[in-house]
Amino acid sequence: MAVCIAVIAKENYPLYIRSVPSQNELKFHYTVHTSLDVVEEKVSAVGKSLADQRELYLGLLYPTEDYKVYGYVTNSKVKFVIVVDSSNTSLRDNEIRSMFRKLHNSFTDVMCNPFYNPGDPILSKAFNGIVSGMMVQTS
Amino acid sequence: MESLTLTDVEQKYYSELFVYCDTDNTKKVASNGRVLDLFRAAQLPSEVVVQITELCGATRLGHFGRSQFYIALKLIAIAQSGLPLRVESLNSGESELKDLPLPRFVVGKNEAEARHAALYQDADSQGLYPAPGAALIPRPPGRGHQNKKGPPSSTSLPAHEVIQPLAPSIEAQPEPTSPVISPHQSPPTSPHSWRKHKRAHSGGNADRQQVVAATGAVWTQFREPQTGPVTGDGMWSSHSPPPPLPPSQESWVSFTADTPPSSTLPAMHPSSVQESTTIRTVASATTTNEIQRQCSNYDDPWKITDEQRQYYINQFKTIQPDLTGLIPGSAAKEFFTKSKLPILELSHIWELSDFDKDGALTLDEFCAAFHLVVARKNGYDLPEKLPESLMPKLIDLDDSAEGPEAAAEVGYSASPVEVTPNKSPSMPSLNQAWPEMNQSNEDTAIVHPVPIRMTPSKIHMQEMELKRTGSDHNHPTSPLLAKPPELSEETKLPPTMKFVAATAVGDGYSSSDSSTSDQEPITRQRSQSGASPEALKVVAPPPPPPRPQQSHSRSSSLDMNRTFAATSAPGQPQTSAIAFPPAVPPRPLPTQTSVPLPGHRVEAEGVPAGGAVLTTTSPQQIPQQPNFADFSQFQAYAASEQPSSLPEMDKHSEAGQVDKISEGAGPLRTVKSDGPADERTSATVNSAKGSSGPLAPPPKPVRRRLKSEDELRPEDEQLGPQKAGAMPAPLTTQPSVPRSVGKDKKAIQASIRRNKETNTVLARLNSELQQQLKDLLEERISLEVQLEQLRPFSHL
Numbered sequence: 001m002a003v004c005i006a007v008i009a010k011e012n013y014p015l016y017i018r019s020v021p022s023q024n025e026l027k028f029h030y031t032v033h034t035s036l037d038v039v040e041e042k043v044s045a046v047g048k049s050l051a052d053q054r055e056l057y058l059g060l061l062y063p064t065e066d067y068k069v070y071g072y073v074t075n076s077k078v079k080f081v082i083v084v085d086s087s088n089t090s091l092r093d094n095e096i097r098s099m100f101r102k103l104h105n106s107f108t109d110v111m112c113n114p115f116y117n118p119g120d121p122i123l124s125k126a127f128n129g130i131v132s133g134m135m136v137q138t139s
Numbered sequence: 140m141e142s143l144t145l146t147d148v149e150q151k152y153y154s155e156l157f158v159y160c161d162t163d164n165t166k167k168v169a170s171n172g173r174v175l176d177l178f179r180a181a182q183l184p185s186e187v188v189v190q191i192t193e194l195c196g197a198t199r200l201g202h203f204g205r206s207q208f209y210i211a212l213k214l215i216a217i218a219q220s221g222l223p224l225r226v227e228s229l230n231s232g233e234s235e236l237k238d239l240p241l242p243r244f245v246v247g248k249n250e251a252e253a254r255h256a257a258l259y260q261d262a263d264s265q266g267l268y269p270a271p272g273a274a275l276i277p278r279p280p281g282r283g284h285q286n287k288k289g290p291p292s293s294t295s296l297p298a299h300e301v302i303q304p305l306a307p308s309i310e311a312q313p314e315p316t317s318p319v320i321s322p323h324q325s326p327p328t329s330p331h332s333w334r335k336h337k338r339a340h341s342g343g344n345a346d347r348q349q350v351v352a353a354t355g356a357v358w359t360q361f362r363e364p365q366t367g368p369v370t371g372d373g374m375w376s377s378h379s380p381p382p383p384l385p386p387s388q389e390s391w392v393s394f395t396a397d398t399p400p401s402s403t404l405p406a407m408h409p410s411s412v413q414e415s416t417t418i419r420t421v422a423s424a425t426t427t428n429e430i431q432r433q434c435s436n437y438d439d440p441w442k443i444t445d446e447q448r449q450y451y452i453n454q455f456k457t458i459q460p461d462l463t464g465l466i467p468g469s470a471a472k473e474f475f476t477k478s479k480l481p482i483l484e485l486s487h488i489w490e491l492s493d494f495d496k497d498g499a500l501t502l503d504e505f506c507a508a509f510h511l512v513v514a515r516k517n518g519y520d521l522p523e524k525l526p527e528s529l530m531p532k533l534i535d536l537d538d539s540a541e542g543p544e545a546a547a548e549v550g551y552s553a554s555p556v557e558v559t560p561n562k563s564p565s566m567p568s569l570n571q572a573w574p575e576m577n578q579s580n581e582d583t584a585i586v587h588p589v590p591i592r593m594t595p596s597k598i599h600m601q602e603m604e605l606k607r608t609g610s611d612h613n614h615p616t617s618p619l620l621a622k623p624p625e626l627s628e629e630t631k632l633p634p635t636m637k638f639v640a641a642t643a644v645g646d647g648y649s650s651s652d653s654s655t656s657d658q659e660p661i662t663r664q665r666s667q668s669g670a671s672p673e674a675l676k677v678v679a680p681p682p683p684p685p686r687p688q689q690s691h692s693r694s695s696s697l698d699m700n701r702t703f704a705a706t707s708a709p710g711q712p713q714t715s716a717i718a719f720p721p722a723v724p725p726r727p728l729p730t731q732t733s734v735p736l737p738g739h740r741v742e743a744e745g746v747p748a749g750g751a752v753l754t755t756t757s758p759q760q761i762p763q764q765p766n767f768a769d770f771s772q773f774q775a776y777a778a779s780e781q782p783s784s785l786p787e788m789d790k791h792s793e794a795g796q797v798d799k800i801s802e803g804a805g806p807l808r809t810v811k812s813d814g815p816a817d818e819r820t821s822a823t824v825n826s827a828k829g830s831s832g833p834l835a836p837p838p839k840p841v842r843r844r845l846k847s848e849d850e851l852r853p854e855d856e857q858l859g860p861q862k863a864g865a866m867p868a869p870l871t872t873q874p875s876v877p878r879s880v881g882k883d884k885k886a887i888q889a890s891i892r893r894n895k896e897t898n899t900v901l902a903r904l905n906s907e908l909q910q911q912l913k914d915l916l917e918e919r920i921s922l923e924v925q926l927e928q929l930r931p932f933s934h935l
Contacts, residue, residue: 092910112498114468115475115486123483125523126490 002099003067004028004083005131007107009119010076012036016122019083020136032081035061035069039079042071056104057097072100080104085136099134106130153209160208174208181215191215441526443510451506465499471508478512484521488512491525503530 004019006028019028038061058071063086072080080103082096110116110124160173178188195210217223443451452462458474459466466474468489475485492508493500500508507529515521 092914094907094910109490109493109496112468112493112496113486113489114472114498115482115489123486124490125487 001084001095001136002082002134003085003136004032004081005103005134006032006081006083007103007122008032008036008079008081010078012079015078015120016127016131018128018131018135028083031064031067031069031083035071035081036079038062038069039071039073039081043073043077057100059093070096070100072104074104074107078107080107082134102130102134149213153212156212157205157208174211178211178215181219183215183218187218191218441510441514441522442528443506447510447513448506451509452502454509455502455505462502465497465501466505468498468500471500471505475508475512478516480512480515484515485512487521488515491521492529494525494530 004017004025006014006018007016009015014032017029017032019025039058042058042061056072056074058073061069061071061081063069065086067083067085070082070084072082074080080100082099082103084096106124106127107122110122110127111118113124116122116124156177160177175188178191179185181188183191191211191214194214195207454474455462455466458470471489472485475488476482478485480488488508488511492504492511494504494507495501507525510529511521
């Protein structure tokens, strides 16, 4: 259902970014990049430091005419950004949350792998698989 | 003999074959015996072989010189491809020859088949061996090396080759061969690519030479590691992932046996000298091969043999002396980095083998990881998913599939369940993990009351048990013993899958022989339970967290949930728990339902007394109906109420009994039929009743009972004599009334709790379903819109 999924490290460089290939990926890269500002805004606005799931999920960052961008930040300031197509029957909040949860889980798995150095691009096949499962199924 | 022009590939192949046949190591003459075996392996009719021999000039010479040998090989290739055998065709007709595939030798020429014979019974290998293109991989010149070993190896090799065409495998012979072969042969490609090659072989000739070239290249690359040639056998024998790597393992094992134990295995293998290894392997592999073959299961190529496992265990001990402990990720990383595999592959292996995703390796996970490393070093591609035989026996694939399915159905936090069925509870923050685990617990149909970590690690088990014991207050210090009592009680519950799990877990816990044996029964039986790993992995939080285990899944009826929940409530006397939940709660309701009861009873004249009445009258066949505890309660009621509330009649006691019986039936019935709300209300009423004790039943039921008793009175005469038989039985239970009342309270409270939880669960489910419904409605609307748009065109 997502058109683009990105994982951004604490230092705001991408660890993983993947878009549905049919569309020009650069556009999505830009989108994700600009969404980082919104994420920062939301993160700083939330003054509490509770590790509440609700706060991890940032919700709709901003909508454009074509798509909507959702954000999620982990406790370690790793950000997940999902771009979904607006033309879809709009996914409900719950579904987006579950997508983020899945992402977070598989990201955790990647982190648990001792062979993965934090900060490296994510090359895990399992992670890839999960992301593919969430992406729009375009031919 | 005319000169023979060979392509590079052919040249290489032929030279290797020649060396293989060069048992006397003369480098000039191939031994007749070996050569003839080779030709036989080419699966050509014997007259063709004879013809070839003549053509190549060996008959003339009396022996196979190098040139004769090459010519013979070429002729074999020609024959195999169906072209007529002519000496002239060797060099003429180049266009044909260019496409000529390399001669295929079904027997003995392949490492694969050599391994086959070593590893598997021939039935398998035979079936698979004739697969095309099997012989493309030339034997490494190292074979000559092996041949130096002397008679055992040399004789074994021809015998080895012969084995293939013969149905039975000669057990003794392949023994030395496989280890001998192993260090020198390495599968040129991974099994997947191998299969592709096979297909390519069957496909076009043109591909073959390329394949050979490729395989040759790869093969040379692998020559150095010198391990795992035997594995190729398994690969070819089964069209599935790589076979057990026993021979390579053995060679590995033998390496380390000879080398100082401090050196790590992976480092050793690539570096060990060929000769030394072969010698060792020959010596040690003989017995191990036998064992291997005996226990190798060619249906399961990833299976770890006993020797391998023992080896892995030894290695595990070097890192972590406690076999039930965990190897932290950093230590594992160091260890596996020594295997010199690329980090990406090690990372993938880790992802596959760290089953519970906790960043540490248990013994099973370590063995799986090690096995994968070995496989990879021997050239097998890593699977995408962990093969079943390598699963750390925590949970079957079925369970992991069920887990997500259950979750998906319920629509709960699908992520932990869907993504990784074995999501570890030790996620970054327990806070995060906890709600997910709760939900996932509810998703799964596991009713197991006690949180159990799916990993076999004793540490976790002990943690859990300690916490459980702490909460239960009534268990001895031994954590392992803490489990069985609860579980044994649970065994009394109706046997459902979930309870099989529970009991199995108990069994698993109680059998504390070895770590692996502990883990295996637990995990295996857990796997039967259909519980998702998350659900059972509710490790850290002790029972105080809600009882998500009274999971409700759509498949299980609420009644069963209640039943299980009742039994799972801690501190509940399990024996009575079975009967209680159904029986106790709805007391006023039975009085309601007892009204129709007399009607039933009237109809059911001549029905035997007591329990029979219950069974016949109650609309639902509740198995626990003869609920003597209830009877005792009712008896108490009857005893107490009779003088107080009812006019004296001898038959009052009977009526009271009947009433109570009916009430007993009623609760049972109502449990089945009424929803949780009823239960709750009835539970409250019951609790009121219970609290008041047998002395002063609340007015409502009394009224009802009076009414029913009145109704019953006329029937009493009919049923009296029948009831007489029933009387002694309930009467005897009278002394147990107070106890049962106390149990009632607990049961009621437990049932209340359970119902509330069920309620929340259902509410959540409801909300999820509502959302899904909205989704579907939206989709429907959009579809309708599209339809309307299309409609005008349909008229055209």
